[in-house]
Amino acid sequence: MLDILIGREQFLAFYLTSGMMASCASHVISLKFKNWKNIRPSLGASGAIYACLSLVAVEFPEASVFLIFLPFFPIKIIHALPALIAFDIFGIISGKTIFDHVAHLSGALFGLYYSQYGKELYKEAAIALRKF
Numbered sequence: 001m002l003d004i005l006i007g008r009e010q011f012l013a014f015y016l017t018s019g020m021m022a023s024c025a026s027h028v029i030s031l032k033f034k035n036w037k038n039i040r041p042s043l044g045a046s047g048a049i050y051a052c053l054s055l056v057a058v059e060f061p062e063a064s065v066f067l068i069f070l071p072f073f074p075i076k077i078i079h080a081l082p083a084l085i086a087f088d089i090f091g092i093i094s095g096k097t098i099f100d101h102v103a104h105l106s107g108a109l110f111g112l113y114y115s116q117y118g119k120e121l122y123k124e125a126a127i128a129l130r131k132f
Helices: 002-006 008-033 045-059 077-094 101-131
Strands: 064-067 070-076
Touching: 002 008, 002 045, 002 101, 008 045, 008 101, 045 077, 045 101, 064 077, 070 077, 077 101
Parallel strands: none
Antiparallel strands: 064 070
16 A cells, blocks of 8 residues: 555655664663663564554545454554554553553654655655756
């Protein structure tokens, strides 16, 4: 769906960049608020998935997702994403979880940022590269 919307090359760049941003944000926040010896490694892949979910939620709000535990009940992505974000905010506040909530939230924020500014930035970069 997203590869058709933004193109394969741009989707690859979007996915990899969102994963790197999610991983970097997670490590920076962890260094700021945790003991550095207790920081677990994180790849940022789940943050990249959250970025894709948030971009799809903005571009295709009527799209549906299926949860692994409720495979026969479609949920509109525009309702599922806020629930996932609320779960991650609760996880950060409670501090007792195995998930990398900061990576998830930063990935979602990256997807929202890209939905507002990404296409224009890509066009400007393509024009600048053609001149070069």
